[in-house]
Amino acid sequence: MKEVNILGFGTSQHLCDYYRETWGVNQVYTFAKRLDKLFFTDEQIEVEVCPYQKLDRLRELTPILVFPVVYRKFKDFGLPIEIYPIKEVRKRFHTDYFSSSIAYMIAYALYQGYKKIYLYGCDYPKQDWEYKQEKPGTEY
Secondary structure: OOEEEEEOOOHHHHHOOOOOEEEEEHHHHHOOOOOOEEEOOOOHHHHHHOOOOOHHHHHHHOOEEEEOOOOHHHHOOOOOEEEOOHHHHHHHHOOOOOOOHHHHHHHHHHHOOOOEEEEEOOOOOOOOHHHHHOHHHHHO
């Protein structure tokens, strides 16, 4: 049975056991013990202007980078890049309601045939703007 961990920045991130395939979002590579895939789903301009930290750490983890497009910042980074099949995923689930990278990751796992998805660090603090904007898409 295909199983995957999805790792975010929330308070439950420390509970991740890393015993199965593990996917992370954005800069979780700065603390993750290991990653098989790292997802970025932000607009290209957001990725280009973001000052990513600890990029050497990202190279040490050597995950597959999963993007909706090839971001210029990571084009010649030396890690494999997989293009997220947005059109196919939207068609499969009959929706384009994805309000966060975590929502895209869950849909991708289902699209790829994963039967169990474990969420770590995908909890949203109530006072955070993400709670209102991104939590509903993750729940959906």
